[in-house]
Amino acid sequence: MKIEIAGQNAFIVYFAEQTSAEVSAQIQAAVSNIHASMQDWIVDLVPSYASLLVIFDLDLSDHFAVKQKLRAALHSLQSLDASAGELITLPAYYSLESGPDLEIIAQRGQISIENVIEIHQQREYRVYAIGFAPGFAYLGEVDERIAAPRLATPRQKVPRGAVAIADRQTAVYPAVSPGGWNLIGLCPTRMFDPDNNPTMPVKVGDRIRFQAVSRDEFLAQGGEL
């Protein structure tokens, strides 16, 4: 584990070179330790794949004091069970109508479209990070057979709810936005709703499963085509 300076009032803690469910669980434990021991000093915490950005209040503390407390908070990390996160099932309407890139992924993996849909539902994914846009959760990792690089030319408009794959990550687009991920379906669940409490159905550390629904079920659950 390495603590590096990020900026005038920020440290970044690197937990490992690569990501894994264990590393992610460790980061989650660090987040709760830091909240418990230095809550007042913390402006924002940004957990990601293998790192944690710690932004502190320079009027209430300083680099020396924060680093000292950080070391203590990281030293006493309990080895959290990697499967401890909440399990959340997200419905997905997989079809050529809702997932225009299913064919590309099937061709790449030399499998059928039905296989792509089946394989995407087989795994439990972990929420590694939230960022890029409000409510955008990076989920990993997908089976290698359905991994696919980002599109050479990103789309101008990806619909809200698009279930997508980039490399070995998968995600649900929380809002209409430009995007270069491969689209395989649509999810009717709102991933970011400012008027809802909680705003997001998932948080970092949660475990996600996708479950296929029919076109009718998708529409009945509030999905839009």
Add this chain to the structure above:
Amino acid sequence: MNGFAVKQPGLLSLLHDRGRFGVHNLGLTTGGPLDTEAFDWANRLLGNDGNDTCLEVSFGGLVIESETDTCFVITGAQAPCKLNGNTIPLWQTRDIHSGDKLEIGFTTAGTRCYLAVRGGFEISPSFGSSSTVLREKIGGLNGDKLQAGDCLPCNDAKMTGHSRLAQADQPVYADYARLRVVPGYQQAAFAPLQQWRFFNTEYRLSERCDRMGFRLEGETVQSDIVGMLSEGICHGAIQIPADGQPIVLMNDRQTIGGYPKIGAVIPQDTARLSQLSPGSIVRFEAISIEQAHNIHCLERARYERTPVQLC
């Protein structure tokens, strides 16, 4: 509620309090004023709370008509400002009455003006802040920049006597800035020669500068990194993508990203950077974290002991 009727919104006018903090975990960025110094002075001259909502007017072009009796101040970039056709100085509070017309012309030195009213504009916060972030469609008036026909809501208010910042204490907006950098993040992945180039050459502000990031043009800098995991990005972080041209990430940056970073510009200097126009020249200077802390404390002390002049 009364307020100011917007006749001309200007090129980019956005309502901001100090910013949105503590919600990076939802992927929400900070927002807030690019030039915190001018923003802070606007509220202080009016006797406002430091987090009251002001209007950040980028490049000028704003015309409003008051529908209320209150006091206001304009700070920041130099721009011809007129109240009912008469030129008025910046950095000085003033009364405005119902029916008065206030104009902020196009900026002549610096790029961001701050218009504040006594008590602040009354904007209900989203996620704890009124700051407008266009990309997220959050804050301000419906998450949007100011439009003609909008009303900037504010209350009637009076001040007993007016205040100003002495000319000698007002910042000077030049077309050059020294950007002090705390080296960090992937600094070690930039070879000594690359770092030497980065800290010893001039960079020019490109046309592609916005509230997310300021793109610079000059000597290319390469790191040894081929691919990296996305990670949290702090304010002022200097990202260097494959083309070797640095980007200083500002208030509306994405909260996580996967490009190598050589360190972060201190906020005192991103404030100066934000006042520059495309074509302006900047140089980066490496400082230690201790120096960065000293600068923070010194600037704070200087701000607090700089007097408000009564007039």
